């Protein structure tokens with residue numbers, strides 16, 4: 495499967511919301527939340543991964559201020575998982591974060607071992623926990639942080 499990354503647009507939102515439901519229910523973002531994010535082009539960077547037929551198979555988003563950046567979301571449809579798409583989305587956002595910010599933060603579900611492993615191998619370390627961060631499921635989050643490599647600054 496050939497997968498290409500490109501910027502997310504409002505036209506992608508119906509497909510993104512289907513994946514959002516598949517991957518994150520019941521703690522899903524709404525269309526209004528995504529529209530707000532896409533409007534903030536100065537500090538946001540949202541990507542989609544599309545297959546050869548143009549279908550959205552993954553997406554990810556970065557919020558980046560000079561002091562810190564935040565991986566806002568990342569997801570790959572179950573049928574396309576395990577083929578490197580999530581790693582490509584993350585690496586692209588981290589390259590962008592390294593240009594814009596000094597440190598990258600993220601929250602990840604405490605029970606999500608696959609995602610935590612992916613982040614650890616990209617240099618993230620656990621710096622704390624937030625109880626009941628994901629709502630309405632009331633799932634705890636692990637907070638992870640990664641300093642921008644010195645050579646990238």
Ligand SMILES: CC(C)(COP(=O)(O)OP(=O)(O)OC[C@H]1O[C@@H](n2cnc3c(N)ncnc32)[C@H](O)[C@@H]1OP(=O)(O)O)[C@@H](O)C(=O)NCCC(=O)NCCS
Nearest residue numbers: 517568569570575576577578579580581602608609612615
């Ligand atoms: C987390 C997620 C985005 C990863 O996307 P993906 O396309 O499946 O990931 P990749 O194929 O690029 O693999 C990423 C890494 O995870 C490892 N991995 C993937 N699936 C795995 C599995 N089932 N078990 C163990 N490791 C796995 C890969 O070996 C790879 O390791 P690497 O970093 O050493 O290269 C995807 O699983 C997903 O959307 N999960 C549901 C939503 C979610 O949890 N999002 C993260 C919220 S913080």
